[in-house]
Amino acid sequence: xxxxxxxxxxxxxxxxxxxxxxxxxxxxxxxxxxxxxxxxxxxxxxxxxxxxxxxxxxxxxxxxxxxxxxxxxxxxxxxxxxxxxxxxxxxxxxxxxxxxxxxxxxxxxxxxxxxxxxxxxxxxxxxxxxxxxxxxxxxxxxxxxxxxxxxxxxxxxxxxxxxxxxxxxxxxxxxxxxxxxxxxxxxxxxxxxxxxxxxxxxxxxxxxxxxxxxx
Amino acid sequence: xxxxxxxxxxxxxxxxxxxxxxxxxxxxxxxxxxxxxxxxxxxxxxxxxxxxxxxxxxxxxxxxxxxxxxxxxxxxxxxxxxxxxxxxxxxxxxxxxxxxxxxxxxxxxxxxxxxxxxxxxxxxxxxxxxxxxxxxxxxxxxxxxxxxxxxxxxxxxxxxxxxxxxxxxxxxxxxxxxxxxxxxxxxxxxxxxxxxxxxxxxxxxxxxxxxxxxxxxxxxxxxxxxxxxxxxxxxxxxxxxxxxxxxxxxxxxxxxxxxxxxxxxxxxxxxxxxxxxxxxxxxxxxxxxxxxxxxxxxxxxxxxxxxxxxxxxxxxxxxxxxxxxxxxxxxxxxxxxxxxxxxxxxxxxxxxxxxxxxxxxxxxxxxxxxxxxxxxxxxxxxxxxxxxxxxxxxxxxxxxxxxxxxxxxxxxxxxxxxxxxx
Numbered sequence: 001x002x003x004x005x006x007x008x009x010x011x012x013x014x015x016x017x018x019x020x021x022x023x024x025x026x027x028x029x030x031x032x033x034x035x036x037x038x039x040x041x042x043x044x045x046x047x048x049x050x051x052x053x054x055x056x057x058x059x060x061x062x063x064x065x066x067x068x069x070x071x072x073x074x075x076x077x078x079x080x081x082x083x084x085x086x087x088x089x090x091x092x093x094x095x096x097x098x099x100x101x102x103x104x105x106x107x108x109x110x111x112x113x114x115x116x117x118x119x120x121x122x123x124x125x126x127x128x129x130x131x132x133x134x135x136x137x138x139x140x141x142x143x144x145x146x147x148x149x150x151x152x153x154x155x156x157x158x159x160x161x162x163x164x165x166x167x168x169x170x171x172x173x174x175x176x177x178x179x180x181x182x183x184x185x186x187x188x189x190x191x192x193x194x195x196x197x198x199x200x201x202x203x204x205x206x207x208x209x210x211x212x213x214x215x
Numbered sequence: 216x217x218x219x220x221x222x223x224x225x226x227x228x229x230x231x232x233x234x235x236x237x238x239x240x241x242x243x244x245x246x247x248x249x250x251x252x253x254x255x256x257x258x259x260x261x262x263x264x265x266x267x268x269x270x271x272x273x274x275x276x277x278x279x280x281x282x283x284x285x286x287x288x289x290x291x292x293x294x295x296x297x298x299x300x301x302x303x304x305x306x307x308x309x310x311x312x313x314x315x316x317x318x319x320x321x322x323x324x325x326x327x328x329x330x331x332x333x334x335x336x337x338x339x340x341x342x343x344x345x346x347x348x349x350x351x352x353x354x355x356x357x358x359x360x361x362x363x364x365x366x367x368x369x370x371x372x373x374x375x376x377x378x379x380x381x382x383x384x385x386x387x388x389x390x391x392x393x394x395x396x397x398x399x400x401x402x403x404x405x406x407x408x409x410x411x412x413x414x415x416x417x418x419x420x421x422x423x424x425x426x427x428x429x430x431x432x433x434x435x436x437x438x439x440x441x442x443x444x445x446x447x448x449x450x451x452x453x454x455x456x457x458x459x460x461x462x463x464x465x466x467x468x469x470x471x472x473x474x475x476x477x478x479x480x481x482x483x484x485x486x487x488x489x490x491x492x493x494x495x496x497x498x499x500x501x502x503x504x505x506x507x508x509x510x511x512x513x514x515x516x517x518x519x520x521x522x523x524x525x526x527x528x529x530x531x532x533x534x535x536x537x538x539x540x541x542x543x544x545x546x547x548x549x550x551x552x553x554x555x556x557x558x559x560x561x562x563x564x565x566x567x568x569x570x571x572x573x574x575x576x577x578x579x580x581x582x583x584x585x586x587x588x589x590x591x592x593x594x595x596x597x598x599x600x601x602x603x604x605x606x607x608x609x610x611x612x613x614x615x616x617x618x619x620x621x622x623x624x625x626x627x628x629x630x631x632x633x634x635x636x637x
Contacts, residue, residue: 054515061515085502085511089524108498111491137528 001124002028004046006037006063007082008056016050016110023117034062041070041077048124052107053083053090064090076101080123083107086131088138092213095128100202103129103165119165128165128205135163138212150192158185163208167201222399226349229403232288233345236281236409240339243277248331258315268314274327278417281334285410289403293410296323296419296427323423330416338412345405348398355391359384431610439611446508453504461497465490513552517542521552522573529571530563537575541636543582550612551582551632554605558586558628561601566590566626577636584630592624602628 003025007013010032017030028044031037034055041049049070055063067079080103081094094102103123109131110116119129139160142148151159161171168186172179186204190197195207247270254270257263275297285291298321300314318324355373363384365371370379373387374394419427468490475483505511513521519537526533542548555573562568568590575584596602596618606616614632 054511059514064515083511085506087512087524088527089512089520108495111495141527141530 001047001121002026002044003120004028004037004040004044004049005030005051006032006034006040006049006055006066007052008032008054012107012110019110019113019116020050020120023113025120033057034066037063037066038069041066041073048078048080048120050080050082050120053081061090064093068093071097071099071102075099076126078123078126079103080105080120080129082110086133088134088213091130091134095206095209095213098206098210100128100206101126104134105129105131106133118170122165122167127167127202128209130164130209132160132164135160135212138163138209142212147193151189155185155189155192158182159189159208162186162189162205163212165205226399226402229288229406230346230349230398232284233342233402233406233409236284236406237339237342237346239277239281240334240342244331244334244338247274247277248328248335251328251331264312264315265308268311268318271318271324271327274324274331278327278330281410281413282417285413289407289410291407291410291414293414293417294419294424296326296417296423297321298323298426299430323419326416326420330413333412333416338409341405341409341412345398345402345409348394348402348405352391352395352398355387355389355394359388359391363387435607435610438607442608442611450504450508453500457500457504458497461493461500465493465497468493509549510552513548518548518551519575522555522575525552525556525559526571526573529559531569531571533559533571533573535573535575537573539575539577539636543577543634543636547582547612547632547634550608550614551584551630554609554614554616554630555584555586557601557605558630561594562586562588562590562626564601565594566592566624568624568626577634580633580635582632582634586628586630588624588626590624590626591622592620592626593622594618594620594626594628605630 001024003020005013005016005020005027007016007030013030013032017027020027028046029036029040031040032055034057037049037051037055040046049067051063051067053061053064055066064081067081071077071079075097076099078101079094081090082105083090084107086104086106091104094104101123103119105116105119109119123129139148139156148156157175158171161174166174168179168182172182175182187197189195189208190204193211195211198204198207250270251274254263254266258267279295282293282295285293298317300317351374358371358373358378359381361384363371363378363381366378367380370377372378374390376383376387376390378384378387468486472483472486472490475486510521510525512524516524517539519535519539522537523535526535543551559571559573562571566588568588571586571588573584573586575582577583594602596606596616602616602618609616609630609632612632612634614630616631617629618626619629620626
C-alpha cells in the first residue's frame with residue numbers, strides 16, 4: 001500500500017516512516033511542507049495520505065487545506081489527518097463531502113501502533129477513523145437530545161465506537177460481546193434515531209456522524 | 216409632501232428642545248454662576264472651602280447634562296475633561312479643603328465657569344431664537360384671525376408691522392409665515408449651534424486630552440503588565456505541577472524498567488504501560504495549557520473560525536456570524552478571542568441561556584464583536600462578574616465594552632477594538 005506522509009517535525013516524520021515500513025506499507029513520499037505535499041499528491045498517486053494539519057511555510061492549516069483540495073480533485077481519496085489538537089470544526093469540514101475514506105486523529109494515537117495502523121488501513125479501504133475526543137465532544141453536545149436520551153448506556157457505548165469508525169467485529173472484541181449482539185444494538189440505535197438502515201459499514205458510520213453533527 | 220411634513224415636525228421638536236435648553240440657561244447657569252462666585256468669595260473666610268466642592272459638583276452635573284443633551288439631540292459629542300479626584304481623600308474639613316484645592320487647580324473647572332457666562336448670554340440667545348422663530352409667528356396668525364380688533368385705537372407692533380386693521384393684521388400674518396418658514400429651515404441648525412458653542416468651552420483642550428491620554432496609558436500599561444505577569448505565573452505552575460511532574464514519573468518508570476527487564480519481564484511490561492499513560496496525560500495537559508495560551512485554531516485560521524470552534528464546544532446552541540476580510544494583529548486577535556471566550560463562559564455560567572449568538576464584523580477601522588444570549592439578564596460589570604476583567608484586557612488595546620442586560624434578559628455584550636485588517 002502506497003502512503004504519502006506530510007509532517008514537518010523530523011522526529012515524528014522519521015518515526016512514522018519507520019512504523020509504517022515495519023507494517024509493510026510502501027512510503028511513496030515523506031514531505032515536510034504544504035507545496036511539497038501538493039506535488040506529492042499530484043505525482044505519486046497514493047493509496048492513502050497521512051497529513052499533519054499545520055505545515056510550513058505558513059504554519060496555518062495548510063496541510064488540511066491541501067488534503068481537502070486533493071479530495072475535491074479526486075473524490076474519496078483516502079486521507080488521514082493528524083493534529084496536536086482535534087476540533088469539531090475541522091472534523092465537520094473533512095466529513096462534509098460525505099465520501100468516506102477520511103480519518104482525523106490526535107497525534108497521541110500514534111503511541112498505540114496496532115490501533116494506528118488499523119486506522120490507516122480502515123481509511124485506505126474507504127472507512128472512517130474519528131478521534132474518540134471528537135466523538136465525545138459530539139455526544140456531549142447532543143446529550144440533551146430526545147432521541148439520544150432513549151438510547152441505553154450499552155447502545156451509547158456501541159454508538160460511540162461506531163462513530164469512531166470501528167467495524168462490528170472490532171466493537172465486539174473491545175466490548176467483549178458477540179458480533180450478533182453488536183448488530184442488534186446497531187439496529188436498535190438506527191431505529192431509535194430513525195436513520196435509514198444499511199448493510200454497508202461505511203455508510204452506517206457516516207450516517208451516525210452526520211446525525212451527531214447536525215444542528 | 217411627507218418630506219415637508221417631516222421637516223416641520225423636526226423643526227417643532229427642535230423648538231421644544233430649545234425651550235428646555237433656554238430654561239436651563241437662565242435658571243441653571245445664572246443660579247450656578249451666582250453660587251460659584253459667592254462660594255469663591257467666601258473661601259478666604261473658610262466657609263467657601265466647605266461649600267465650593269458641592270457647588271462645583273453641581274456645575275459639573277449641569278455641564279454633563281448639557282453634554283448628554285448635545286449628543287442625544289444634535290449628535291454633538293463633548294468629551295468630559297475633568298481630572299479624577301482621589302477616592303480615598305479624608306473626610307471632614309481638611310478633606311473638603313483638599314478637594315476644593317484640587318478642583319480649583321483643574322483647568323476644566325475654570326472653563327466650566329466661563330461656559331456658565333457664555334451659556335447665559337450667547338447660548339441663551341441662540342436657543343431662544345431657535346424656539347422663537349416657530350412660536351412668534353403664532354401671534355401673527357392670531358392677530359390676522361381677529362385679535363387686530365383689540366388694537367384699532369392703540370396700534371400694536373408685531374415685529375416691524377404696526378397692527379391696527381385687518382389689512383395690517385394680514386401683513387403681520389405674512390411676516391409670521393415668513394418667520395415660520397425661516398424657523399423650519401433654521402431651528403434645528405440653531406439648536407446645534409447652541410451645542411457647538413457649548414463645546415468650545417466644555418470640551419477638553421488639547422493639553423487636557425493629552426494628560427488624560429497619558430493617565431489612561433499609564434493605567435492600562437500597569438494592568439497589562441500585571442496580567443502578563445500573573446499569566447506567566449499560572450503557566451509556570453501548570454507546567455510544574457502537570458507536564459513536568461508526569462515526565463519525571465515517566466523517567467522513573469523507564470529507569471525501573473531498565474533494571475527489571477531481564478529479572479521480571481512481566482512487571483517491566485506493566486511499568487512500560489504506565490510510562491505510556493504518563494506521556495499521554497502529559498500531552499493532554501500540555502494541549503489544555505496551549506489552548507489557554509493561544510488556541511491552535513486561532514493561529515491556524517484567525518478569529519472567526521476560532522470563535523466558531525469555540526462555539527461548537529459550548530453546552531448550548533450557538534450561532535456565529537462573522538464578516539472579516541483578513542487577519543488582524545496577532546495581539547489584538549488574541550485579546551478579542553479571549554474576550555469572547557470569557558463572555559461566553561460567563562453566559563454559560565450565570566445566564567441560564569440556551570441560545571447564544573456572536574456577531575463579528577470589521578468596519579471603520581474597528582473590530583466589533585457582539586455576544587447576545589437569551590438568558591435571564593441582570594449581568595453587571597464589576598463585582599467580580601468576569602466582565603470587568605474583559606474590560607481591563609480590552610483597555611490595553613484602547614478597546615471598550617458595553618453591557619446591556621435588563622432583568623429577564625436578553626443580555627447583549629458589545630466590544631469594540633480599533634484595529635486594521637491585513
